[in-house]
Amino acid sequence: MNAGKEQVSIIRPPRGWELINLRELLEYRDLFYFLVWKDIKAMYAQTILGFGWAILQPLIQILIFTIIFGKVAKIPTDGIPYFLFATVAIIPWTYMSTSMSLSGLSLITGQNMLGKVYFPRLIYPVTPVLTKLVDFGISLLIIVAVMVYYQVAPTMQLLYLPLFILMMMCVPMMAGLWLSSLSIRFRDVRFAMQFVIRMLMYSAPIVYTASSIPETYRFFYSLNPIVGVIEGFRASLLGLPMPWEYIVPGLVVCIIGMVGGALYFKRMERVIVDVI
């Protein structure tokens, strides 16, 4: 046969820390594609609204928040209409929270497959982060519609948006890597997830402004990368000055957290099948 193409692979007991094999991951891009396709199709199968849910879900949340925090609690928003203020934050937040929870549970959800077939284990937590981008893309329509309604003209700040979309993907990726690795040990990750996500929502300026946090705590506050994502989205969409002091610390945490999460994941990967 074609001896030239033949690859020789060696299987050994794993030792020490390992890095992620990006090339191997790339070889599985077709699998990524079909897994994402499966998730999307399975999610909207037999629903009347189908993709309409990707719009309806965040829209309802925006409405509720506008009523509770905008009209009833009258939370100050630096002069921005509350509906607009909440929209630009809730859309990325919905993406982050749903993909974070799916990614964190991905190894538990996929445990049947884990023991039966090999593909890079990293695919499990990465897939939801990609799948949910479709919903996110659709829900961007809400942002467009709301901005048109409030006649917010796009500014040059909009050019920063891709950076924040990237950062927005990094947050659930980081959380997913850590949570899925931990979920092998602790099954209560599953139960804690919803609770933690609700807490996280209040840890970021989604229903309130970042400026309402006292200056002395600002640095600690902005170590949370969700803060940076939300602030970044607001600034680039609404044409506000870029609050780098809220963004940079989170970005650094995010990068360190992702690398750490990947290393930890690779380490736990070895025992996943044996203990799950």
Add this chain to the structure above:
Amino acid sequence: MNGSKRDLAIRVEDIAKVYRLGVKDEMHDTFGKTVMSFLRKPLKNLKKYKSLYQFDDIDMDSSGGADRDDILWALRGVSFEVRQGEVVGIIGTNGAGKSTLLKILSRITPPSRGEIMIRGRVSSLLEVGTGFHPELTGRENVYLNGTILGMRKAEIDRKFDEIVEFSGVETFLDTPVKRYSSGMRVRLAFAVAAHLEPEILIVDEVLAVGDVAFQRKCMNKMQEVGSQGRTVLFVSHSMPAITRMCERVILLDRGQVAADGEPHQVVSEYIRGSRESAAEKRWEDLSAAPGGKVVRLRALRLKTEDQRTTDAFDIRRPIGVEIEIEVLEDGHVILPTFSVWNSEGINVCVAVDVDPAWRKRARPPGRYVCTGWIPGNFLAEGAFTLNTTLWLQEPVRNQEYHVTDVLAFHVIDSLEGDSARGDYVGDLPGVTRPLLKWETVYYEEGREVSRIGRAAI
């Protein structure tokens, strides 16, 4: 095929796999409990949690591995080589480590010790239909399952029509798989797997599903894969399939290679070494044994001609059914009998003790061991169960004591050419498989030329 000239496809060197027992269950405690126990016994717990991932405390290098009761050596010191194009069967009892070996070869779990070299692309099939999603249509599942098994989309595009044809579910291609019958699902799943074109194919006991006709189709496909010069490694409990398809068989026993070589020899060795599971039943407490005040059953046993207790028999050799009874009351004619049932629930035969020494004769109290011999070349291949009944006759009215499904055994044809199947290696139906006497008269242009007969035994 000159084996020595072919290149190595797989080299397994001193592979061991250790599982830690007990820890697995404790691991799934809740976070709260873990925190509490960490607070109480921090050091001990830290060690326990580390132990799951690290086996530093275990002497991995000692050739057999130390025996400890908290760890399990699923494999220890397994070494073998497979040449390109070889079709190798792996057999062994449950828990011998077959699946573990295949999982290590397919990278699902890493070995604890040793090294494996693999040349070429590996596809493994440890389950039929891994990743099938009920909401997706047949077509979508072909793509999903195919990519999960390691195919590229372009590759599936190319083979799509072939896959669909093999599966025979053309008309349901755009129906969600959840509306398929389980048979259709298996067909489609196997069709995908059958069209993998790896250099090395690894298959666990997956062919036990599906109907007989489809199983045969699958076997043929695997044979075809083997004949195309690809390397195949597969686990099966079906000895006919193993001997028919493999050019070499590896026998695993408690995680070690017990035999490796020519299929018939290894299969025979497996049969000989089979552990005694359902081959014997003893009632230690006579008062609780089946029977009544006249007679009680002491033991039932299956044995070979050389008095070995076993539950696996060579199709050519007789099977001894031993019925041990204790007669407690004088003056009764007692008839031990047994019946043989095959796996389809058919009563193959009933045998009544006709030993002339005790015909129509009352048995005085004492212990009797009565053995009935089922001749060789009588039962077909397969699994059988044995029911025993003690009939009581004169002087009182008939009475019976039944014991059902206590003994079970296998009849295995090691395909050495001198059984009733001759040189035919395919599946043979039938409840019995007697070796008949055949004769042929040959006429050449109307003249009788020769009589060639072949005597039975």
